[in-house]
Amino acid sequence: MKPNKIERLKSELRPSDFREKISALDLKNLSEDERFYLKNYGIYNIKLMPEKFMLRIRVAGGRIERQILETIVRIVKAYRLELLLTARAQIELHSLTASNVLKVWQELQEENITTLQTLTDNFRNIVTDPYDGAAEESKVEVYPLILQMQALFLDNAEWMGMLPRKFNVAISGTSATPMHFYGNDLYFALAKQEDAWGFNLYLGGKNSEVAQPADLFVLPHEVPGMFEAVARAYRTYGLRGSRARTRLFYLLQEIGMDAFVEKIKCFYPHTIRPQGSVENGKQYASAVQVLKDGTYGLCYQTRFGKIETASLEEVLEYARIHELQLRLGVDQNIYLLGMKEKTFPFEPVRGASQVTACAGSSYCALSLWDIKAETAYLPMEKIESHNIQVGFSGCLKGCGRHHHSDIGLVGLRTNLFGETQKAARIFLGGEYTEGKSTARLLFYAVPLPHLNRLLEVIIEEFESSGQQDFECFSRRYLNPHSSNFVTLWFLSKLYLEEKIRLEVLPEVPARPRSFVLMEMRSSSER
Ligand code: SF4
Structure with missing residues (x-):
């Protein structure tokens, strides 16, 4: 297989050897090669917007010290930057230019704040539950394991930029959480084997795919060794041809899970155990949560990852006065841990715990689309009251995790209906809690003026089903049926405005396995 252009670059000059060249770059006239190398240092710039730069800060497991966040806020104010929280619990600094990006990058390094390996062919920020180790449901605190995994690759020439493609890792030691992690290349999911807590491995997830079981179980102290084995197997055998097919998912597609697990075993000279029983139940997001030490955790909601420095300063001051820990969640919110009393002193943001929106x-x-602003088109009250998980991406790359949601949206433009206009692609029915399936594409292009009403029709169907949450509704009512049928069903309801609803018939005992049927009845027939 002919290596792709990026691989040819790496063989000429390793990304770790580019560091000494950075200060001499002409940032106003970067080549594509230079842009690739800069990404390995967390510095982002693209040809489409050559005047704009972004820095991405790594926040292992989302845990961040108050003093570090205060330093970041000081830098943001000094350089008049904008700050975003990402869906991998990191911080992005935007509005940087060729004249200040390296100064800011240098200042961050002097404060021991790293942007290393947060872009391109690297292990991205390792994520977990924001209440890791603190929630009543937390069985294994995974933060120390995250640091051990990170120590393998961070600022290490052997690993910097040397993977075939980006590699996302998640680990959760919490038995019930609103977060879900099956969209990662490698997910250590809390599991039990013979009364011992540990983790099952799931491999090959990405924004549009669910990670699959590898039939492997590790005890907590074995996690770093297993991580290294997976990392070495992927670096050695990962595909390096077409860039579009270099994620772990494609290697698994090509050689199969069993063959890849055999390769992992070659790098793992320890006991191999088959998978245990996974313990990752669903929990609904709440603004305040009691923790196992009797204190409370608060969720400070950002505007889908966007937060003004004044608001952040308010949060920091509150954390300082009450001596609270700070953590960032993959839901783009800030968590404060250690409150003595159950209070919620902040203004809630409608839908902030339900909607994951990409940068826009x-x-x-x-x-x-300006995704964060255009969440205004969503029926937010219903989304929030039913705890419906919405993923909203500005393009098919899917940073808003639209495939791993109850309702997934992708903003696009279309001239299918005449003049070019904004429209949304709608995905429905992700079964993300247990990593069963991604949401299916049901509507190819819904013009923006009709989006709100169509979503209301879909949510009304869920309401009339009586199911406890949208994911149950998807499992029972939507997903047993073909995409075409479900699309037509909702379109007919939208246009006919009939009070008809999907119905599940009882199981028919004579059949070999249970099945779900649907029938359409108008309410007037009842
Ligand atoms: S989903 Fe697309 S538009 Fe949104 S942040 Fe990712 S790459 Fe950008």
Whole structure:
């Protein structure tokens, strides 16, 4: 297989050897090669917006000290930057230019704040539950394991930029959480074997795919060794041809899970155990949560990852006065741990715990929509009251995790209906809690003026089903049926405005396995 252009670059000059060249770069006239190398240092710039730069800060497991966040806020104010929280619990600094990006990058390094390996062919920020180790449901505290895994690759020439493609890792030691992690290349999911807590491995997830079981179980102290074995197997055998097919998912597609697990075993000279029983139940997001030490955790909601420095300063001051720990969640919110009393002193943001929105056109040149602003088109009251998980991406790359949601949206532009206009692609029915399936594409292009009403029709169907949450509704009512049928069903309801609803019939005992049927009845027939 002919290596792709990026691989040819790496063989000429390793990303770790580029560091000494950075200060001499002409940042106003970067080549594509230079842009690739800069990404390994967390510095982002693209040809479409050559005047704009972004820095991405790594926050292992989302845990961040108050003093570090205060330093970041000071830098943001000094350089008049904008700050975003990402869906991998990191911090992005936007509105940087060729004249200040390296100064800011240098200042961050002097404060021991790292941006290393947060972009391109690297292990991205390792994520977990924001209440790791603190929630009543937390069985294994995974933060020390995250640091051990990170120590393998961070600022290590052997690993910097040397993977075939980006590699996302998650680990959760919490038995019930609103977060879900099956969209990662490698997910250590809490599991039990013979009364011992540990982790099952799931491999090959990405924004559009669910990670699959590898039939492997590790005890907590074995996690770093197993991580290294997976990392070495992927670096050695990962595909390096077409860039579009270099994620772990494609290697698994090509050689199969069993063959890849055999390769992992070659790098893992310890006991191999088959998978245990996974313990990752669903929990609904709440603004305040009691923790196992009797204190409370608060969720400070950002505007889908966007937060003004004044608001952040308010949070920091509150954390300082009450001596609270700070953590960032993959839901783009800030968690404060250690409150003595159950209070919620902040203004809630409608839908902030339900909607994951990508950076959008204000911050990403690939986006056709200003995603964070256009959440205004969503029926937010219903989304929030039913705890419906919405993923909203500005393009098919899917940073808003639209495939791993109850309702997934992708903003696009279309001339299918005449003049070019904004429209949304709608995905429905992700079964993300247990990593069963991604949401299916049901509507190819819904013009923006009709989006709100169509979503209301879909949510009304869920309401009339009586199911406890949208994921149950998807499992029972939507997913047993073909995509075409479900699309037509909702379109007919939208246009006919009939009070008809999907119905599940009881199981028919004579059949070899239970099945779900649907029938359409108008309410007037009842
Ligand atoms: S989903 Fe697309 S538009 Fe949104 S941040 Fe990712 S690359 Fe940019």
